[in-house]
Amino acid sequence: MGGKTVTRADLTEAVYERVGLSRSESSDLVEMVLAEISNTVARGENVKLSSFGSFVVRSKNERIGRNPKTRVEVPIPPRKVMVFKPSNVLKEIVNNNSK
Numbered sequence: 363m364g365g366k367t368v369t370r371a372d373l374t375e376a377v378y379e380r381v382g383l384s385r386s387e388s389s390d391l392v393e394m395v396l397a398e399i400s401n402t403v404a405r406g407e408n409v410k411l412s413s414f415g416s417f418v419v420r421s422k423n424e425r426i427g428r429n430p431k432t433r434v435e436v437p438i439p440p441r442k443v444m445v446f447k448p449s450n451v452l453k454e455i456v457n458n459n460s461k
Contacts, residue, residue, distance in 0.1 A: 370396070403444055415448040 370392055377388035399417065402409050409417040420443050427438045448456070 406442065411449075413449055413451040415446055415452055418445050418447055419443070420445055 370389075373392045374385065374389045377383060377391055378385050381388065381391075383391065399409050403417050403419060406419050408419060422441050422443055424440045425438050426435050428435050
């Protein structure tokens, strides 16, 4: 599993090489796309990227957790979490490339 992690710099370089924008324009484009996704999710809206997947915001109710060392029960407050749900196309690509 220990594959390479793709960074913002890697995405910027890919845009630079494939689209032909300057490096600074490529960086700005990557930053704008990531900012738009972040801002949309922060507003509680879902982001769906066709053939890639969806970033979905879910609400979790309050629940009781337990400190594993002391076994003391502690209430965990309600919160929102973001979940990534890959599309069937992406799942198929991942499964075909892992063989």
